[in-house]
Amino acid sequence: xxxxxxxxxxxxxxxxxxxxxxxxxxxxxxxxxxxxxxxxxxxxxxxxxxxxxxxxxxxxxxxxxxxxxxxxxxxxxxxxxxxxxxxxxxxxxxxxxxxxxxxxxxxxxxxxxxxxxxxxxxxxxxxxxxxxxxxxxxxxxxxxxxxxxxxxxxxxxxxxxxxxxxxxxxxxxxxxxxxxxxxxxxxxxxxxxxxxxxxxxxxxxxxxxxxxxxxxxxxxxxxxxxxxxxxxxxxxxxxxxxxxxxxxxxxxxxxxxxxxxxxxxxxxxxxxxxxxxxxxxxxxxxxxxxxxxxxxxxxxxxxxxxxxxxxxxxxxxxxxxxxxxxxxxxxxxxxxxxxxxxxxxxxxxxxxxxxxxxxxxxxxxxxxxxxxxxxxxxxxxxxxxxxxxxxxxxxxxxxxxxxxxxxxxxxxxx
Numbered sequence: 001x002x003x004x005x006x007x008x009x010x011x012x013x014x015x016x017x018x019x020x021x022x023x024x025x026x027x028x029x030x031x032x033x034x035x036x037x038x039x040x041x042x043x044x045x046x047x048x049x050x051x052x053x054x055x056x057x058x059x060x061x062x063x064x065x066x067x068x069x070x071x072x073x074x075x076x077x078x079x080x081x082x083x084x085x086x087x088x089x090x091x092x093x094x095x096x097x098x099x100x101x102x103x104x105x106x107x108x109x110x111x112x113x114x115x116x117x118x119x120x121x122x123x124x125x126x127x128x129x130x131x132x133x134x135x136x137x138x139x140x141x142x143x144x145x146x147x148x149x150x151x152x153x154x155x156x157x158x159x160x161x162x163x164x165x166x167x168x169x170x171x172x173x174x175x176x177x178x179x180x181x182x183x184x185x186x187x188x189x190x191x192x193x194x195x196x197x198x199x200x201x202x203x204x205x206x207x208x209x210x211x212x213x214x215x216x217x218x219x220x221x222x223x224x225x226x227x228x229x230x231x232x233x234x235x236x237x238x239x240x241x242x243x244x245x246x247x248x249x250x251x252x253x254x255x256x257x258x259x260x261x262x263x264x265x266x267x268x269x270x271x272x273x274x275x276x277x278x279x280x281x282x283x284x285x286x287x288x289x290x291x292x293x294x295x296x297x298x299x300x301x302x303x304x305x306x307x308x309x310x311x312x313x314x315x316x317x318x319x320x321x322x323x324x325x326x327x328x329x330x331x332x333x334x335x336x337x338x339x340x341x342x343x344x345x346x347x348x349x350x351x352x353x354x355x356x357x358x359x360x361x362x363x364x365x366x367x368x369x370x371x372x373x374x375x376x377x378x379x380x381x382x383x384x385x386x387x388x389x390x391x392x393x394x395x396x397x398x399x400x401x402x403x404x405x406x407x408x409x410x411x412x413x414x
Contacts (some may be wrong), residue, residue: 004124005038005122005123005124005125006036006037006038006059006124006125007036007037007124007125007126007127007411008035008036008037008038008125008126008127008128008129008407008411009037009038009040009117009121009125009127009128009129009140010027010037010038010039010040010059010128010129010130010131011040011041011042011117011128011129011130011131011136011137011139011140012039012040012041012042012130012131012132012136013041013042013043013131013132013135013136014041014042014043014044014045014046015039015041015045015061016045016047016050016051016054017045017047018047018049018050018051018267018292018293018294019237019266019267020131021051021053021295021325022156022185022208022325023131024051024053024054024057025053025208025210025211025214025325025396026154026208026400026403027039027057027059028053028056028057029211029396029400030400030403030404030407031057031058031059033400033401033404034404035404035407036059037059037129038059038060038061038062038122039057039059039060039061039062040062040063040064040117040121041061041062041063041064042064042066042113042135042136042139043063043066044063044066047267047292048292049292049293049294050294051294051295052294052295052296053214053295062120064113064116064117064139065112065113065116067109068108068109068112068113074116075112075115075116077119078115078116078118078119078120079112079115079119081115081118081119082114082115082118082119082146085118085119085146085147085148086146086147086148087145087146087147087148088118088146090145090177091111091114091118091142091143091145091146092111094142094145094177095107095110095111095114095142098138098167099111101164101166101167102164102167106135107138110135110138110139110142111142113139114138114139114140114141114142114143114146115142115143115146117139117140117143118142118143118146118147121143121147125147125149126149126150126411126413127144127149127150127151127152127180127407127410127411128140128143128144128149128150128151128152129151129152129153129154129407129410130151130152130153130154131153131154131156132153132154132155132156132158132159133153133155133156133159133160133163133168133171133182134158134159134162134163134167136153137151137153137159137171137179138167138171140153141171141177141178141179144177145177150180150410150413151179151180152179152180152181152182152183152406152407152410153171153179153182153183154182154183154184154185154206154403155182155183155184155185155189155193156184156185156189156322157186157189157319157320157321157322157343158241158319158320160184160189160192160193160322161318161319161320162317162318162319165196168193168196169196169197172193172196172197172198172202172203173197173198174197174198174199174202175198179202180202180410181202181203181204181406181409181410182197182202182203182204183203183204183205183206183402183403183406184203184204184205184206184322185205185206185207185208185322185323185344186205186207186322186323186343186344186347187205187344187347188322188343188344188347189322189343189344190203190204190205204402204403204406206399206402206403207323207394207398207399208323208325208396208399209328209394209395209396209397209398209399210325210328210329210332210390210394210395210396211395211396212332212390212391212395215299215329215332215333216299216303216333218303218332218333218334218387219303219333219334221334221380221383223376223377223380224306224376225376226373226374226375226376228259229259229260229261230258230259230260230261230306230307230372230373231260231261231263231304231305231306231307232251232260232261232262232263232305232306232307232309232369233262233263233264233265233301233302233305233307233308233309233335234247234262234263234264234265234266234308234309234310235264235265235266235298235308235310235326235329236266236268236310236324236326237266237267237268238264238266238267238268238269238270238271238274239268239269239270239315240270240313240315240316240319241312241313241314241315241319241320241321242268242310242311242312242313242321243310243311243312243313243340243360244264244270244274244311245270245273245274245277246311246313246360246361246362246365247262247309247311247362247365248274248277248278248281248283249277249281249362249365250311250362250363250364250365250366250369251281251283251286251366251369252281252282252283252362253362253363253366254366254369254370255370258370258373260286260369260373261286261287261288262286262287262288262309263287263288263290263301263305264287264288264289264290265290265291265292265293265297265298265301266291266292266293267291267292271289275287275289298326298329299329299333302329302330302333302335303333303335305335306335306336306376306379307335307336307337307338307369307372307373307379308326308327308330308335308336308337308338309338309339309369310324310326310327310337310338310339310340311338311339311340311358311360311365312324312339312340312342312343312345312360313340313342313360314342320342320343321342321343321344321345322343322344323343323344323345323347323348324345327339327345327348327349328348328390328394330386331348331354331383331386331387331389331390332387332390334380334383334384334387335383336355336356336372336379336380336382336383336386337349337354337355337356337382337383337386338355338356338357338358338368338369338372339355339356339357339358340357340358340359340360341357342360345357348386348389348390348394349386352382353382353385354382354385354386354389355382355383355386356368356371356372356382
C-alpha cells in the first residue's frame with residue numbers, strides 16, 4: 001500500500017541552514033499545527049553542524065539539481081515531462097519575458113529547476129509555498145504555472161530589497177500568475193510590498209517571533225561593575241550588511257584603559273578580510289572568531305556575555321537585514337542589545353528602552369560601546385524591558401496561526 005504524499009510543497013533555497021533558524025522554527029510549528037508537506041530545496045547543505053530544530057522536522061526533503069549540468073539526464077527527462085503539462089506553454093512564455101530582462105545563468109537555472117519540480121512533485125500537491133521572494137519564488141511560480149496550481153511566499157530581507165521592481169510587481173500581481181498570498185516578517189517590508197501589490201490585503205505581516213519553549217530561562221545575572229571587563233558578542237554572517245567591518249573600526253577607537261573582549265559567531269565570505277582588519281588595528285588578541293555554531297552553543301555564549309552587538313547597515317546593493325531573530329534570542333537570555341536603526345530593528349528595539357541603537361559610523365558605535373561599558377545598570381534595565389516585550393508582543397503563535405489559515409485557504413481553493 002502506497003501512502004498518499006502531502007498536499008503542500010515548500011520550496012527553500014537550501015536545507016538545512018544554520019543561518020536560517022527562523023525557517024526551521026516556522027516549519028516545525030506548521031507541522032505542529034497539522035500541516036503535512038515536503039521540502040524541495042534548490043541547494044544541498046554546506047553547514048557541517050545542524051540545529052536541534054532540524055532534527056524535529058518530520059517532512060521529507062527533496063533536492064532539485066543545484067546546477068543543471070550536474071544532473072543532465074534528470075533535467076532533460078523532467079523537461080520532456082513538463083512540456084506535456086497544461087501550463088507549460090504559459091510558464092515558458094513568462095520565463096522568456098523574464099529572461100529578456102534578466103539574461104543570466106541563474107534565470108536559466110531557475111526554469112530548469114522548475115521543470116524538475118513540476119515533473120517530480122506528486123499528484124497530491126495542491127499548492128506551493130516558497131521561502132524568499134527571489135530565486136525560490138521564481139522556481140515555485142514557474143512550476144505552479146506548469147501544473148496549474150496556486151503558489152505563495154514568505155519574504156524576508158535581501159529578497160525584497162535587491163529584487164527588481166518589475167519582478168516584484170509581477171509576483172505580487174493577482175492577474176499575472178502572482179502569489180495567492182504573501183507573508184513578510186517586518187512591518188517595514190510589509191508596507192513596501194503592499195504598496196507594490198495590486199491587492200495589498202494579500203500581503204500579511206507575520207513576525208517570526210520566538211518559540212520561548214525552545215530556550216532556557218534567562219540566567220540570574222549579577223550586575224557588572226563599570227570597572228570590570230566587558231564581554232561583547234555578535235552572531236551573524238560575515239557579509240557587508242551585518243556591519244562588522246565598522247564594528248572592528250569602532251572597537252579600535254575604544255580607550256586603552258577599557259578591558260573588553262569580542263566573540264563572533266558565524267561564517268561568511270569576509271572572514272579573512274575582517275580578521276586582517278583586526279590585526280592591522282592591533283586588536284586581534286581581543287577577538288575570538290568561533291565560526292558557525294549550533295543554537296545551543298549560541299545560547300550558551302549569550303548567557304556568558306555582557307552585551308550583544310549587531311551593527312546592521314544597508315549594503316551597497318541595497319541588501320539589509322529585516323528583523324534578525326538573533327536579537328530576540330539575545331533578549332530571551334536577558335542579554336543587553338546594541339544595534340542600529342536599520343530596516344525593522346526599531347520595531348523590536350526602542351532606543352534607550354529595550355536597548356541601544358547607534359548610527360553605524362565607527363565613531364558613533366565606539367561611543368555607544370563605551371556608554372554600555374560604563375552604565376551596566378542601564379543595560380540591565382533595558383535587557384529586562386526587551387525580555388518583557390519579547391514575551392508580550394513577539395511570541396510565535398499568532399504568526400503561525402495566520403500563516404496556517406492562509407495555507408489552508410490556498411490548498412482548499414478559497
